[in-house]
Amino acid sequence: MCADQAPQPDTSRRRAIELFLGGGILASLASFIYPVLRFLVPPAVVDLGGDEVVASKLGEMKPNSGKIFRFGSRPGLLILNSDGTYRALSATCTHLGCTVQYRPDLREIWCACHNGTYDLNGRNVSGPPPRPLTVFDVHQRGDEIVVSRKREA
Amino acid sequence: MFAPLIRWLDERIHLDDLIAPFKHKTVPRHRLSYWYFFGGITLFLFIIQVLTGILLLLYYRPGANEAFESVQYIMTRVQFGWLIRSIHAWSANLMIFTAFVHMFSVLFLKAYRKPRELTWVTGVILLVLVMGFGFSGYLLPWNTLAFFATKVGTEIAGQVPIIGKPMMIFLRGGEEVTGATLTRFFGFHVAVLPGLVVVLIAIHLFLVQRQGMSVPPKVEAEWAANPAARREMKFFPNFMLREMMAWYVAMGVLGALAAIFPWNLGVKADPFVSAPAGIKPEWYFLFMFQTLKMIPSKVWIVDGEVLGVLGCSLAGLLWLLLPFFESDKASRAKVWITGLSIFALVYVIGMSVYGYVAN
Ligand code: FES
Secondary structure, eight states, rough: OOHHHTTTHHHHHHHHHHHHHHHHHHHHHHHHHHHHHHHSOOOOOOOOOTTTTEETTTTTSSOOOOEEEEEEEEEEEEEEESSSSSEEOOOOOOOTTOOOOTTTTTEEEEEEETEEEETTTEEEEEEEOOOOOOOEEEETTTTTTEEEEEOOO | OHHHHHHHHHHHHOOHHHHHHHHHHHHETTTTTTGOOOOOOHHHHHHHHHHHHHHHHTTTTOTTTHHHHHHHHHHHHTTTHHHHHHHHHHHHHHHHHHHHHEEEHHHHHTTTTTHHHHHHHHHHHHHHHHHHHHHHHHHHHOOOHHHHHHHHHHHHHHTSSTTTTHHHHHHHHHOOOSSSHHHHHHHHHIIIHHHHHHHHHHHHHHHHHHHHHOOOHHHHHHHHHHHGGOOOOEEEIIHHHHHHHHHHHHHHHHHHHHSOOOOOOOOBTTTSSOSSSSSOOOOHHHHHHHHHHSOSEEEETHHHHHHHHHHHHHHHHHHTTTGGGSSSGGOOOHHHHHHHHHHHHHHHHHHHHHHHHHH
């Protein structure tokens, strides 16, 4: 009888050992891999740009021209129209992220990468861009042209 | 002169056993034999890449403030620096070209059939890795063209549903293409990819060695009908010497191209200027790029880009697994695979040319 029962505890003991061994190996593998995976993800950069930036000085730009300025970590586009009004938009093309430019000859915003165009209100008018450009607020403070994010109404 | 040395080695490690397989190895000889050389030429160009790459590493400095200047330094101050860099760039392009030629020749000669499925699979993975080399290496001089090409390329990767965004951030080392991207790409280019490629080349060559060269079904049939026509040559030295000749020709072409058309450097990248007109990826990405460009920005409710990226990935997967759809009997070779091969070749060439001339 004893002989009959002998395998019983034996296999369960084996199973337990397998479980501990396998679990232990898996756990240690996980403990190696997890930090590595986290290491691969770059730490988020704090965007020190804030909501406001001095994009240009009065008299710096010629009428009917555009200028790229730094808005936080991204480029913005400031346009001085022929009538002396300013306009500021995000310069990151909504298609695949190239930096757009003002085309004085067309009075349009143009992306060289895949020939996308936007009108001066940032609306995507032709080419692949799927969405309009974000428009920023522009105001004058002293002789500085200040661009700020539009406040949500 | 070498005899005593060889004897000395032979006593200790039995050289004879090691080279025995090469002595018996033969290569089939027929009117299409010359296609066999392209894999070897690709390998040769890869060796050139490793050697010139190591040389460039002596002066190159990764980093947004240094990379461009260090390449400029290599090209203007270091003796023959322009030549080494030019060879590296030209050899990269030629290598991708010969890899494509090699792939299509294998395809049309039906060399991927059973039992060589794994050789095909490793080959396709190698092609992808080599294109990864091209993509990552392109950014290293940190010029405007490369900056925007990388921006667009990683953005495309970001279009893949769900995993796209994390993948893009992983590739860029952040939300934007910055110096952090350059650091990562440098790491991929000089450490990760070379390691992977060497392992895969080893497997690829081992398989070729183990299974021998495939004979195209047409030639096989002719030989079966007329066994007297069957021809072979010894791998060593006959095939080896021919291959060496091919390598010599490749070297000549490479040297001439590198010296006559030195690779230029362009303008230093500045994240705060507009993308210049006429921006295009390297030629070997053009066919995919042009495809993406032609898909409308919205198809039904899906973004065109997403559709394009998914389509390309699916096509790539089918390509990778192609041998598994093929019958191992030459007589029952799948017609659609031949059709697909022709279509793929015409498509790749057509779209590349179109992408090149279109603005
Ligand atoms: S990135 Fe601007 S049109 Fe494609």
